[in-house]
Amino acid sequence: MTDLTGTQRLYYDDAMLLRFSASIVALADDGRRVYLDRSAFYPTSGGQPHDTGVLADVTVVDVVDEDDRVAPCLAEPVGLPVGAMVVGQVDRARRRDFMQQHTAQHLLSALLADRYGWPTVSVHFGDVTSTVDVSGVEGLSAAQLTRIEHEVNEAIVANHAVAVSYEDAATATGLRKASDRDGMLRIVSIEGLDRSACGGTHVARTGELGMLLLRGAEKTRGHTRLEYVCGERAVRRARADAELLERTARPLSAAPDDLPVLVPRQLERLSEQDAEIRRLRKALAGYEAAALWQQAAPDASGLRRLRHEVDGPVKDAEALAQACVALGHCVMLVTSRTTGGVLIATAADSAVDAGASLKAALQAVGGRGGGSPRLAQGSVPDIARLPELLSALGF
Ligand SMILES: [Zn+2]
Numbered sequence: 001m002t003d004l005t006g007t008q009r010l011y012y013d014d015a016m017l018l019r020f021s022a023s024i025v026a027l028a029d030d031g032r033r034v035y036l037d038r039s040a041f042y043p044t045s046g047g048q049p050h051d052t053g054v055l056a057d058v059t060v061v062d063v064v065d066e067d068d069r070v071a072p073c074l075a076e077p078v079g080l081p082v083g084a085m086v087v088g089q090v091d092r093a094r095r096r097d098f099m100q101q102h103t104a105q106h107l108l109s110a111l112l113a114d115r116y117g118w119p120t121v122s123v124h125f126g127d128v129t130s131t132v133d134v135s136g137v138e139g140l141s142a143a144q145l146t147r148i149e150h151e152v153n154e155a156i157v158a159n160h161a162v163a164v165s166y167e168d169a170a171t172a173t174g175l176r177k178a179s180d181r182d183g184m185l186r187i188v189s190i191e192g193l194d195r196s197a198c199g200g201t202h203v204a205r206t207g208e209l210g211m212l213l214l215r216g217a218e219k220t221r222g223h224t225r226l227e228y229v230c231g232e233r234a235v236r237r238a239r240a241d242a243e244l245l246e247r248t249a250r251p252l253s254a255a256p257d258d259l260p261v262l263v264p265r266q267l268e269r270l271s272e273q274d275a276e277i278r279r280l281r282k283a284l285a286g287y288e289a290a291a292l293w294q295q296a297a298p299d300a301s302g303l304r305r306l307r308h309e310v311d312g313p314v315k316d317a318e319a320l321a322q323a324c325v326a327l328g329h330c331v332m333l334v335t336s337r338t339t340g341g342v343l344i345a346t347a348a349d350s351a352v353d354a355g356a357s358l359k360a361a362l363q364a365v366g367g368r369g370g371g372s373p374r375l376a377q378g379s380v381p382d383i384a385r386l387p388e389l390l391s392a393l394g395f
Contacts, residue, residue, distance in 0.1 A: 006068030006069055007035065007036055007037065007038060007039050007068070007069045007070040007071075008037065008038035008039070009038075009039060009070060009199075010038055010039060010040040011039075011040055011041075011042050011201050012164070012186060012199070013164065014040075015095075015099055015201040015202060015203070015204075016204075017040050018040060018053075018089065018090040018092055018095065019040075019087065019088070019089050019090075020038065020039075020040040020087070020088050021085055021086065021087050021088075022036040022037055022038045022039060022085070022086060022088060023036065023037050023083060023084065023085050023086070024036060024078070024080060024081070024082050024083060024084050024086060025037050025082065026082060027078070027081075027082060028071070029073070030077050031074075031077030031078045031079065031080075032073055032074045032075075032076065032077055032078070033064075033071050033072075033073050033074075034055060034056075034071060034072055034073075034074060034078050034086075035069055035071050036070070036071075036072070036086070036088075039063075039070040039072065039088070040088060040090050041053065041055075041060060041063045041070065041072045041088060041090060042063060042090075042095070042098075042200075042201055043063040043064050043065035043070045043071075044062070044063065044064065044065065045065045045199060045200075046198060046199050046200050047122075047123050047124060047125055047200075048098055048102050048125050048200045048201070049098060049125060049127075050062055050063035050064075051063055051090045051091060051094060051095055052090075052091045052094055053088060053089045053090040053091045054088070054089050055072050055074060055078065055086055055087075055088045055089075056078050056079075056080060056084075056086040056087065056088075058074040058075060058076050058077075058078055058079075059074065059075040059076075060072045060073070060074060060075075060088075061073055061074065061075050072088070095201065096231075097231065097232065097233065098125060098201065099201045099202055099203050099208075100203060100208065100209050100210070100230050100231035100232075100233075101125050101130045101229075101230060101231075101233070102125060102200045102201065102202060103162060103190075103202040103203045103206070103208075103209060104130075104152070104156075104209050104212055104228065104230040104231075105120075105123050105125070105130060105132055106162075106188065106190055106194050106196055106198070106202070107152055107155055107156070107190060107193065107194070107206060107209070107212075108132055108148075108152055108212070108226070108228065109123070109132055109134075109176070109194075109196075110176065110190065110193050110194035111148065111151055111152055111155065111193075112132070112134050112148070112226075113176065114193075115151065116137075116148075117136055118134035118135065118136045118137050118224070119134060119135055119136065119177075120132055120133065120134050120177075121133050121134065121135050121223055122223075128229075128233075129215060129227050129228065129229050129233075130227070130228055130229070131225050131226065131227050131228070132225070132226050132228070133220065133223045133224070133225050133226075134223060134224050134226065135222070135223050135224075137217075137223075137224040140217045140224060145214050145216070145217055145226075146214075148214060148226075149212060149213065149214040152212045152214075153211055153212055155193065155206060156206045156207060156209045156210070156211065156212060156230075157207065158206065159205050159206055159207035160190050160191040160192060160193060160205065160206045161190075161191040161204070161205055162188065162189070162190050162191070162202050162203055162204055162205060162206065163188075163189050163191070164186060164187070164188055164189075164202075165186075165187050165189065166184050166185065166186055166187070167184070167185055167187055168183070168184060168185070169181055169182050169183055169184070169185045170182075172185055172187060172197075174195045175187070175195050175196060175197055176194055176195060176196045177196065177197070179197040181197070185197045186198065186199055188200075188202055190206065208231075209230050209231055210230060210231040210232065210234060210235070211230065211231075211234050211235075212228055212229070212230040212234060213228060213229050213230065213234040213237055213238065214226060214227070214228050215227040215228060215229065215237070242256070245259065252266070281319060282319060282323075285319045285320045285322075285323040286323050288320055288323070289320060289323035289324040289326070289327060290327070292306045292308065292320075292324055292332075293306060293324055293327045293330060296330065298329065302329050303329055303330065303331065303350055303351075303352075304329060304330040304331075305330070305331050305333070305394065305395055306324050306330055306331065306332040306333065307333055307335075307395060308320065308321070308332065308333070308334045308335075309334070309335055309336070309337055310334060310335075310336050310337070311336070311337050311338055312336065312338065312339070313336060313339060313341055314334045314335065314336050314339070314341040314342060314343035314377065315341075315343070315377070317334040317343065318334075318343065318345075318375075320332075320334075321334055321343060321345035321375075322345060322375075324345065325345045325346060325347040325348075325350075325374070326347075327347070328347045328348075328349050328350075329347055329349055329350060330346075330347050330350060331344065331345075331346050331347070331350055331352050331354075331394075332344070332345045332346075333390070333393060333395055335386055335390075337383075338383075339379065340367075340379045340380045340381070340382065340383045340386065341377070341378075341379045342358065342362070342367075342369065342377065342378050342379060342380065342386075342389065343375075343376070343377045344357070344358045344371075344375070344376050344377075344393070345374065345375050346373070346374055346375075348374065353373040354371060354372065354373055354374055354375055354376040355370050355371040355372050355373055355375075355376040356373070357376075357393060358370065358371065358376040358377075358378055358393070359376070359378070360392075361389050361392040361393050362378045362379075362380065362389065364388075364389075364392055365380050365381075365385045365388050365389050365392075366380075366381050366385070367379055367380040367381055367385075367389070
């Protein structure tokens with residue numbers, strides 16, 4: 001059943017009217033979509049997300065705007081017929097939160113346009129943060145961002161009145177952005193700062209915004225996107241930031257304020273230690289190589305066959321293999337106990353081509369690999385076939 005009469009939007013004239021009664025004028029979606037003669041529930045529109053709450057004791061999960069009608073969508077069928085009176089209750093915290101984010105956007109957009117010459121091209125109100133995209137920004141420093149934040153907060157503390165008026169589109173003047181609508185416009189004014197045509201919900205005075213935190217700015221599709229939070233969200237974000245810093249500082253036995261000095265110092269120490277570890281590994285590889293070379297008895301031609309096994313990737317033993325072959329007259333074979341990886345390195349005077357011999361031996365056992373005459377790498381498909389590969393390579 002359809003009723004084409006429009007819904008009276010109660011939130012237009014009283015953004016803090018949260019409990020209201022209305023009558024059902026039509027139903028859809030098996031009674032889950034309820035058309036009312038009047039609604040304090042705000043529908044998703046103008047970038048602002050919908051309200052939640054309860055209608056006739058059923059949870060409101062969405063509110064849709066269908067031109068002249070507003071329909072709360074329920075989690076379950078309303079269970080009442082057309083004509084029934086129902087009571088709706090808007091979720092206060094969510095409504096107030098979006099009123100704050102939305103009004104803050106008007107204030108921020110006004111300031112960015114008037115003081116910096118950056119008009120707003122689009123806005124987004126998210127569940128966690130909100131964004132304003134502006135054009136004309138040549139570059140935005142951290143100091144400038146802090147200054148803008150300070151200026152917005154000064155306007156908040158000044159507690160400017162925010163008022164709604166209705167004016168004819170043909171005669172309304174001083175609008176920040178010309179409206180493309182005809183007829184009556186709903187105009188939201190921030191005393192002395194802004195006049196914008198808008199259908200959203202706003203606070204009554206800027207002081208209700210609490211504080212605004214500019215989270216950052218980034219370039220996006222030719223514009224600059226400023227991310228912000230205000231009100232309770234700003235406090236929550238600041239609290240989360242403080243906890244993050246605290247958790248980061250704790251393992252370092254430091255105070256959060258010391259982190260900017262301490263963290264670079266620790267990173268520098270790490271990089272010095274890495275360099276030291278590389279130097280020690282190289283020295284160790286030299287000793288290990290000498291021992292391996294000594295242990296391997298030379299064959300009739302004077303060639304020594306050196307064997308080494310690793311638990312991880314064979315690549316880890318490459319430095320050792322290089323140190324061995326540097327001693328001359330030898331072939332070094334590294335295998336992995338876990339991966340089936342094989343690495344072979346040959347001394348320049350060994351007359352053994354590492355790449356060619358490994359490739360041929362691997363092909364015989366269904367493996368793959370290859371490399372240069374001095375260094376080659378590969379793997380067997382099954383570790384059980386390693387002994388076969390070893391004998392093919394003369395080990
Ligand atoms: Zn607005």
